Amino acid sequence: MNSTPLITRRHALQSAACGFGALALNGIATAASLPRGLHHTPRAKRVIFLFMQGGPSQVDTFDYKPKLQELDGKKLPFAPAKNLDPSSASQAKLLGSPWKFQQHGEAGLWGSELFPEVSKRLDDLCVIRSMQSKGQSHGQAVCMIHTGADNFVRPSIGSWISYGLGSENADLPAFVSISPPATHGGPRNYGSAFLPAAHQGTTVGRSGKLGKDATFRFLNAGADAADQSRKLDLLQAMNREHFERTRHAPVEGMIQSMELAFRMQREAPLVMDIENEPAHIKALYGIGDAVTDNYGRQCLLARRFAEAGVRYIQVSTPNVWDQHSELVKGHTKNAAAVDRPIAGLLADLKQRGLLEDTLVVWGGEFGRTPIVQGANGRDHNPQGFTMWMAGGGVKSGIAYGETDDFGYYAVKDKVHMHDLHATILHLLGIDHLKLTYRYAGRDFRLTDVYGEVVHGIFA
Template sequence: MNTGLNRRQVLQQSALGFGSLALAGLLSDSARADSTGGTPLAPRAPHFPATAARVVFLFMHGGISHIDSFDPKPQLTAMNGQPLPFAKPKFEFAPTGNLLASPWKFRNYGQSGIEVSDLFPCIGNCVDDIAVIRSMNGSDLVSHGPALLNINTGSGVFARPSLGAWTLYGLGSENQNLPGFISLSPSLYHGGAQNYGASFLPATFQGTRIGDGSTHFRDARLSSLTPGQTPALQRLQLDLLKRRNQRHLAEQGPDSALEARIDSFEMAFRMQAEAPDIMDISRESAAMQNAYGVDAEPTDEFARQCLLARRCLEAGVRFVQVNFSYPRNYWDAHGDLRNNHTSNAARVDQPIAALLQDLKTRGLLAETLVVFATEFGRTPAAQGHDGRDHHPHAFSCWLAGGGIRGGLTYGQTDEFGYYVTENKVTMPDFHATILHTLGLDHEKLTFRHAGRDYRLTDVHGHVIRNILNQPAPAT
């Protein structure tokens, strides 16, 4: 006899409900996708008082040379053209020759007197608000793809949720009419959408991409938000679609992809009213646009991204990723180091300094963590006669605002910049520190998937407390 019941319904209704109980256990991972009663992006309380409410992550694709930017090496200049007096790393992307001096001078900036190269005079003028980490270490990930995934997701090998997705999962969003995580002009070349994706986290927490890194950012649009019907008619259509999808969920059980799709339709409907105004940087004064470098070359493109980032942060977006992206722009100076780094620094130096100053003037820097990072550094030894190869063994990044103690350097490399000699900062350490400023304990921010609890830092990571304004929270 055909009862009209499918296999799942038979399980649910048989053996006094024990079939349903077992089924619920099998589906428990996905059932945890929403811990806020149907509103996955609702704001959540942090684990302890936060010093940062939001993050802007300035990602420099390609690998900025640390020894030409934020880690001066006089001995490298003194021994220019000579062989390295100790062994090179076992893992190299390509062969390198003798030592290559930096083409740029380093100068002292601010009351702290931190040395920054002539590549970044505008950022140098902000150095009293910045903590420069000179002892980053990216393990042995010498290729762009794994290195990008490592800094953005915590793993260069496995598919993992991005830092922005973990942040949104932990804290939710401050504005329910905008995405909580936006990635501006991300590169789709190395690692692709994984760099702002959610992986096994509910898809609701993935980043919303604006631009793709292959075309000028002035052409980036959210064209799908253009309404084709009146709001009333759209609402009727969405309500019908939502009822059918929810009926399917009730019959088939938890499905994070479908749940995220329902949320995305609702978000898009709400965004139609607010997002176009946020994206319209022409609403900014001429003086503000000039300060960032909008409509001027070579700063225009990155200036637009930085100014939009500030507008998004001000509107309540939790995490904004601003990408200087391959293949149109990149720091991958295997040859012609001088021209590569000079031209790229000229594109980003003024906009980044303007963003820092703008946030500070508006009172937002104190609660906004600004992260400036790249996937690895570059070799002190020459590749060819005027280039530098990939170098994950030692490189520099910096942080500002959001509880960071500015005007300091942390960690050291050897006299040539080859290896970390003091206070090595691994990628789990870096991520643990970012989460800490947001009030998130990296050991407690977990998600159960495939039978185990996962976290951004896996089983590693220590907070870099020496660069923080506040002591450790009480446990």
């Protein structure tokens, strides 16, 4: 990143509460300190990404299409995408939404009855209806939304943000992934790839599931601190000696990880203990209700991490939105599980004054077709779909961009996934063209050689 570092890693460790950090890193001459700094004034300090794995349907959620409803069952009046399932492409019959839409709030944005609670908060949202991505398959598109690449191993967006900004809290990771996808890229979706290992996401939960007693794995919070410090001093001394001989980057990553893990033992259990939250806050997120409890816990935990200074927090559903059949049954169940927790998160952030500098992003890896697949499903659609943002310096109560009359292709103010990534970085004060890392003889960045900041959505 081409900016002046504000603080070096060694200085941060020397000034940390635990004294062994200076001993462990003393004498290690790193090639460059971790970059800290901004390219311009940020509008957001942190990001919460609500990932709906599988691809929710835009025409059944936030992109109302009267023409689609009118011509339900008729032939699509133009050619479908060439990468469709052959059975879908051959019939290409329109499938109107089985859910009713209505306008909400002062802005009058459209929302379907699938999301009754989120629809009440549409005045807080910036709904982007013209998203496009690369990758017709889940594997491609999931990696694309997380890493900006659909076929190469690249650092995840959370890792790039950690690399660029670091954490606001030295005792917590900069990047936490709550219940990340286990498939369609798996660890790649929170991995640091060729960035320093310290920037990999720290995970809790798996595949959209979070237990009631969830914690970071291998966090030994109950052990004697002095005894652990002595053991860690010995391990770090050996790591230091090995690093001085080999300059092997993963060893340096291990040194940093051990330092952070020691500090996390004091801070993390307090942040992750949601049981001390008031009853009315738990109810706001749907905790205690069998339908919403799991995702409600994830969203409340995300708010607590955001409040504690974590830069990038991802909250994932399982891979449940992939309704090639049984659209009504699947989308109804999925939306019911997340609607109340998401609306609760938005309300809670707003009432605490956190929404102003927290960017909330919602969406899946792609959308779904307006034509039917099989008897009652929809196929994948990366050609035009919906995501929304809230807080963090974006306009509220607006719809940006458009798809065609049927919700198939983005046709106005198109926003590619590279553009979305460039925009998120910009809101955090980072120029996506300057956030680079030299690897294998070239400078890499999250947006590769693409990406335009979507200034039209900024407040």
